[in-house]
Amino acid sequence: AEMARVLSDSNHVPLHRLSLLVHSVSIMHKSLDSMPEDENWKALTRNSTNLRVYIMAFDVKSDDMLRILKPSIPLERIHFDSYITCVSGAVVDLITRQYDKFLTHFILMNDVIDMSGFPDLSDNRNEDPLVLLAWRCTRLSLLAVHGYTVWAHNLIAIARLRGSDLKVLEVTEESIDFDQGELADQ
Numbered sequence: 001a002e003m004a005r006v007l008s009d010s011n012h013v014p015l016h017r018l019s020l021l022v023h024s025v026s027i028m029h030k031s032l033d034s035m036p037e038d039e040n041w042k043a044l045t046r047n048s049t050n051l052r053v054y055i056m057a058f059d060v061k062s063d064d065m066l067r068i069l070k071p072s073i074p075l076e077r078i079h080f081d082s083y084i085t086c087v088s089g090a091v092v093d094l095i096t097r098q099y100d101k102f103l104t105h106f107i108l109m110n111d112v113i114d115m116s117g118f119p120d121l122s123d124n125r126n127e128d129p130l131v132l133l134a135w136r137c138t139r140l141s142l143l144a145v146h147g148y149t150v151w152a153h154n155l156i157a158i159a160r161l162r163g164s165d166l167k168v169l170e171v172t173e174e175s176i177d178f179d180q181g182e183l184a185d186q
Contacts, residue, residue, distance in 0.1 A: 001034055001035060001036045001037060001040050002034070003036075004036040004040035004041065004043070004044045005040060005043070007044055007047075007048070008040070008043040008044040008046065008047050008048075009047070010047055012047065014047055014048040014049070014050065014051070015044075015048040015051045016048070016050050016051060016052065017051070017052055017053075017054065018051060018052075018053045018054070019053075019054045019055075019056070020053065020054070020055045020056070021055075021056050021058075022055060022056070022057045022058070022060050022064075022065075022068060023057075023058045023059065023060070024058060024059035024060055024061070024064075024084070024085070027060065027064055032064060032067050032068065035067070035068055036070065037070065038070040038071055038072045041070050041071075041072035041073050041074075042072045045072060045074055051074050052074050052075075052076035052077075052102060053073050053074055053075050053076060053077075054076060054077040054078075054079075054105075055068075055075065055077070055078045055079070056078075056079045056081070057078070057079070057080050057081070058081050058082075058083075059081070059082050059083055059084045059085050060080075060085070061085050062085070062086075062087060062088035062090060062091045065087070065091045066090065066091060066094060069091075069094055069095065069098065071098050073098075073099070074102050075095070075098075075099040075102055075103060076102045076103060076104050076105070077103075077104060077105035077106075077107075078095065078099075078103070078105070078106055078107070079105070079107040079109075080107065080108050080109065081107075081109045081111075082109065082110045082111065082147075083111045086110055086119045086148075087108060087110075087121070087148075088121075089121040089122065089129045092108075092121055092129035092130065092132075092133060093129050093132070095133065096129065096132050096133045096136050096137065097136070099137065100136040100137050100138070101139075102139065103133075103137040103139060103140060104139050104140060104141050104142065105140075105141065105142040106133060106137070106140065106142070106143050106144070107142070107143075107144045108144065108145045108146070108147075108148055109144070109146045109147060110146065110147030110148055111147055117149065118147055118148050118149045118174070118175055119147075119148055119149065120148070120149040120177075121148055121149075122149075122151070122154070128151065128154045128157075130143070130145065130150065130154060130158060131154050131157045131158055131161070134157070134158040134161040134162050134166070135161050138165075139165075140162055140165070140166060141162075141165060141166060141167045141168070142166075142167060142168040142170075143158065143162075143166065143168070143169050143170070144168065144169075144170040144171070145170070145171045145172075145175055146170075146171070146172045146175060147172070147175065148175055149175060149177050150171050150175050150176055150177070151176075151177055151178070151179065152176055152177065152178045152179075153179065155169075155171060155176060
């Protein structure tokens with residue numbers, strides 16, 4: 001919060017890019033209470049109107065991400081990488097709703113060793129959070145998913161929604177799953 005306050009001062013050169021690294025180890029040793037609030041982000045973007053933010057989150061619990069992601073962050077790129085925890089569909093939903101104007105890159109990587117299969121963000125809901133991300137985030141040009149279940153029909157929907165604007169769609173083969181009815185048709 002203090003950094004955002006100092007950088008939002010009008011006598012500073014406006015920022016264009018701010019890269020933030022959030023790691024579970026740093027969260028364990030420092031409180032999230034010093035994170036910028038929405039008012040801090042609003043003040044910062046008033047002086048830096050072209051500011052775009054890139055967040056890399058390593059093993060950050062979904063509850064912590066929900067506290068960090070404020071509506072006024074001009075989030076352009078986000079990269080989740082997990083070895084212990086998994087990103088929830090609620091975090092993806094929040095990103096979809098709050099950052100639809102700026103988000104261009106969404107990377108979701110999970111290296112959690114779980115013999116029961118990859119986590120499914122759709123969590124048996126009708127709407128898959130990744131499909132909603134592709135639908136709402138009209139500037140999305142890169143979507144990479146590794147270690148999470150992506151249903152084949154949703155992968156097709158994502159590709160159709162973004163069309164040629166989606167320059168990179170990267171999904172590991174092991175992440176792609178098919179409905180049993182689809183397998184019979186293949």
